[in-house]
């Protein structure tokens with residue numbers, strides 16, 4: 429991280445615009461010589477669903493990983509609820525507890541029952557008393573439609589059900605924002621719908637989400653804003669109708685032509 433970056437007044441959000449829940453401003457991230465995020469800025473307001481689209485390698489996962497502090501940024505500011513979470517003095521685990529991240533691979537512990545997968549972090553990280561953790565887990569499993577599977581082991585569930593458990597595990601900490609990285613990419617086509625329907629239901633409850641996906645139908649139906657990333661920058665952004673139906677930029681048109689065949 430560059431030491432002087434917080435002094436740059438242009439990276440401070442003007443108070444008159446209303447404060448976004450999540451604000452990424454001027455973020456740069458390189459792996460060696462390869463600049464993956466290049467002065468990238470993105471605001472997400474409470475209850476919004478922002479969908480990230482873009483070709484493979486455009487930086488979607490890296491952006492989500494930077495927000496979840498799984499990668500250090502080289503420059504720029506990431507604010508969550510007004511706090512610069514890239515401040516190295518902060519406890520990264522405490523910050524991460526306010527962010528729910530779900531990956532393409534569900535990463536459930538195979539030797540633990542569904543309920544124990546969901547209660548693990550609350551019990552070990554947040555020191556939630558076991559009975560409370562269990563009640564919270566059951567409530568959240570109910571929310572994802574899997575309360576009846578609480579005692580099952582992950583390999584007794586379909587891929588779609590396992591991903592819904594992974595979403596429940598992220599939801600149980602009541603995160604301020606959920607980051608979802610290609611959460612349907614590993615699923616058989618017939619299982620994609622149940623996970624996308626769950627995300628649609630979660631949006632209806634007011635959950636704030638940033639979703640990297642190649643599912644354009646989902647983006648069209650659920651996104652408040654679509655951001656097309658190209659070479660580590662937000663190349664075009666707007667409502668689904670603007671970006672997906674009537675893109676201004678040729679690169680966006682080219683990407684959409686390729687992805688929709």
Ligand SMILES: Nc1ncnc2c1ncn2[C@@H]1O[C@H](COP(=O)(O)OP(=O)(O)OP(=O)(O)O)[C@@H](O)[C@H]1O
Nearest residue numbers: 459462464482483484485486487488489490491610
């Ligand atoms: N840990 C790393 N070390 C080196 N290069 C990396 C690392 N992580 C990502 N990259 C590179 O950064 C670029 C952006 O990758 P990223 O995974 O963010 O793209 P993406 O848009 O999410 O792609 P996809 O749609 O395939 O998931 C790629 O060229 C990738 O190879």
